[in-house]
Amino acid sequence: PAERAAELAELVGDRAGAWDRAGLLPPDLLRGLGADGLLCAEVPVEHGGLGWTSLDNGELTAATGALCSSLRSVQTSQGMAAWTVQRLAGPAQRGEYLRRLTGGELAAVGFSEPHAGSDLMSMSTTVRPDGDSVVVDGHKVWVTAAHYADLLVVFGRYTEGGGAVVVVPVGTPGVRIERVADPLGCRAAGHAAVVLDSVRVPASAVLGAGAGLGLLVSSALAYGRKSVAWGCVGILRACRDAAARHAATREQFGRPLAEHQLVARHLATLVTGEQVATRLCEHASRCWDSGSPESVIATLLAKNESARRAAEGAAAAVQVLASAGAQDGHVVARAFRDAKLMEIIEGSTEMCELLLAEHVVRGVR
Numbered sequence: 001p002a003e004r005a006a007e008l009a010e011l012v013g014d015r016a017g018a019w020d021r022a023g024l025l026p027p028d029l030l031r032g033l034g035a036d037g038l039l040c041a042e043v044p045v046e047h048g049g050l051g052w053t054s055l056d057n058g059e060l061t062a063a064t065g066a067l068c069s070s071l072r073s074v075q076t077s078q079g080m081a082a083w084t085v086q087r088l089a090g091p092a093q094r095g096e097y098l099r100r101l102t103g104g105e106l107a108a109v110g111f112s113e114p115h116a117g118s119d120l121m122s123m124s125t126t127v128r129p130d131g132d133s134v135v136v137d138g139h140k141v142w143v144t145a146a147h148y149a150d151l152l153v154v155f156g157r158y159t160e161g162g163g164a165v166v167v168v169p170v171g172t173p174g175v176r177i178e179r180v181a182d183p184l185g186c187r188a189a190g191h192a193a194v195v196l197d198s199v200r201v202p203a204s205a206v207l208g209a210g211a212g213l214g215l216l217v218s219s220a221l222a223y224g225r226k227s228v229a230w231g232c233v234g235i236l237r238a239c240r241d242a243a244a245r246h247a248a249t250r251e252q253f254g255r256p257l258a259e260h261q262l263v264a265r266h267l268a269t270l271v272t273g274e275q276v277a278t279r280l281c282e283h284a285s286r287c288w289d290s291g292s293p294e295s296v297i298a299t300l301l302a303k304n305e306s307a308r309r310a311a312e313g314a315a316a317a318v319q320v321l322a323s324a325g326a327q328d329g330h331v332v333a334r335a336f337r338d339a340k341l342m343e344i345i346e347g348s349t350e351m352c353e354l355l356l357a358e359h360v361v362r363g364v365r
């Protein structure tokens with residue numbers, strides 16, 4: 001992972017700020033990384049992937065997050081799509097889709113709808129079997145990477161009962177993709193609304209038809225949470241380094257900022273946040289790699305705490321740099337906007353807290 005992270009750093013260079021301002025990642029770069037397997041590195045080797053552990057992929061995700069949260073968002077979506085296929089697909093579907101996802105095609109995952117955000121069980125997208133095909137109708141919102149995607153992994157209700165996940169090629173008649181204008185952060189991540197109007201795909205594109213919708217959603221979200229948590233570790237590392245560099249070199253009142261104790265406190269916040277987030281992510285990934293039942297709660301903890309620490313740490317970094325970091329395109333300004341969004345996605349802070357509380361209460365009943 002360290003070698004691949006170094007290659008990635010070279011590929012990205014100092015362009016992340018410009019991508020953010022333009023609201024666009026270079027599609028060739030995305031396809032290249034996808035074809036190298038780096039957008040979903042945990043896919044097994046027999047399916048064209050790199051077969052990395054969650055821990056190794058986590059370190060790569062942190063490295064991506066430190067460089068560019070938009071790129072890391074695309075990586076999270078692709079990994080979540082691949083994980084959904086791994087978990088839910090039959091052998092033939094698994095072989096086909098994983099080859100495509102490790103061969104340069106890009107995917108986005110749609111759960112959220114205009115009236116179903118935190119409460120995903122109220123989603124109204126339908127998947128209706130019709131002969132040897134299914135018809136999908138629905139409206140998904142804020143789908144990360146949809147602007148770049150070849151394949152849309154869409155969650156909905158199976159009209160015969162339960163839920164279903166459908167892999168919809170973007171070119172299918174009835175699919176409309178409308179970009180989210182001017183998002184607060186991760187501005188090059190290609191967020192878009194996806195409208196599905198009587199979209200017909202072969203029945204072989206359906207994964208997990210009839211399984212509980214909650215089960216389908218939570219399986220995909222678990223991967224997403226883990227990936228976002230590692231991305232937050234990256235945000236914290238980038239902010240820690242930028243703040244430390246600035247505090248060590250900029251002088252006010254005749255000494256470096258770092259020697260003013262109230263400034264030093266911000267540096268302590270950053271290093272503590274980075275360490276706490278890293279340890280929680282490592283624990284979650286180790287649980288994931290060993291198939292531990294603790295994995296669900298460890299992932300939830302890692303996501304919630306890493307997102308909170310990243311938002312707090314990015315704000316501290318902006319404070320340390322002050323006017324030097326208060327400009328669009330600066331690494332800490334970008335981190336400040338990106339980190340806030342991490343507290344909203346893949347289960348908001350409030351939803352994570354509710355689930356953590358539910359877990360602790362269940363333990364004493």
Ligand code: FAD
Pocket residue numbers: 077109110111112113116117118119140141142143144145183186191341344345346347348349350351354
């Ligand atoms: P709401 O559900 O309306 O919640 C509003 C506020 O109320 C939040 O603070 C929430 O925590 C709180 N709240 C809601 N219910 C409760 C409760 N019971 N108790 C306490 N507090 C509560 N969706 C996708 O499907 N695919 C994607 O790839 C994707 N990417 C995204 C990327 C970004 C940058 C963003 C901003 C969103 C993305 N989303 C995506 C959507 C995201 O999953 C939702 O925004 C998120 O689930 C919250 O839903 P909501 O925005 O509708 O807020």
